Amino acid sequence: MKSIKCFLTSLLLLFSIVLSAQDFAPVVQNVNKAQRVSDYIQVRSQLERFLLAQPQLSLATYYLAYVDIQLSLVTPDVDKKTKYLAEAETYLNKFSELKDIDKSEFFTLKGLRLYALMALDPQINGPKYSGEIVSAYATALAINPNNPRAIILSALFKNDMAKYLQQTYDNFPKDIEKASALFAAQDSMLLTPTWGKSWVVFALSKK
Template structure:
């Protein structure tokens, strides 16, 4: 999971000439995140979200950072705090645009975070919710690489857990790689992560 942010260091280098307060703040948030300062990065994006309520990306990154951070700890209270923060930030943007596939991918990650934290307690409830949210995202943006890969990676986890054939899922993961390679984000701040992780999982398939 943590490898999906490896693009950030390169991104920051391309933003050194950013001029507006929004651009400067976003670049700072990415810089902190690339350095592993997740809490500081999250706080930076929170401040930007408060100052720029019409921009969806700051809350998106608050949600993404905290959702991913939840996979890096086994402390149940910390996991709950991280996932709750992620959900609160995401809810703000989903209310404004429930058809944004990038937001839906992060929702799927949050649901997965709850499952990983306590499979016996949360598995049944959140598995169906994650499946549903990825299906919705796939209908909205079937060629979005993060949608295709995140859906497949979630299905991979389920298939392994239940001892099912993973070959069809591996095909979907392999299919996502050229989509990642050809993806062009709308701006330097828009989501552009996932290629390294997709390659890693595809290699494990082989």
């Protein structure tokens, strides 16, 4: 009898996790469609509610960090930018402490947050964070060479640095092509990070 109860408890737990995953998919789609500050604020509220209801889903923590980074990039208020980036760091730290996370995605998001910090004050933060940004993307790609988010963000940063030094990043077109192909092949229905296609569009405008 005891074994049956344990089995039923495990089954109910598994069912709740699957159900929560199904419920979370539309939230991820909303994140990927967000463009304006109001869009990100709305989806951020959805993520916070979801994290309270389903704290075992690490992707909610991951996406809260991502949304905070995006908010820092699109909001014009400097104080709010700083606030969002501080909150993004908190969520990233929480995500890094969870079990069985995708470390390639963690380092990619870490690099993007550092890039957003650099964008706050390029003259001061550029020399301060550029090495860490390169290292974060390199680590992400060492873990997973086919991470399209790491590929395109690394390519954009290397291309910008090359232009700043009046040089050329020769692999930029190849990196864009590879990232684009990987994004096209990814399954948007899977509960894994799927953001980043907009960065390919941005990269194409800089070719």
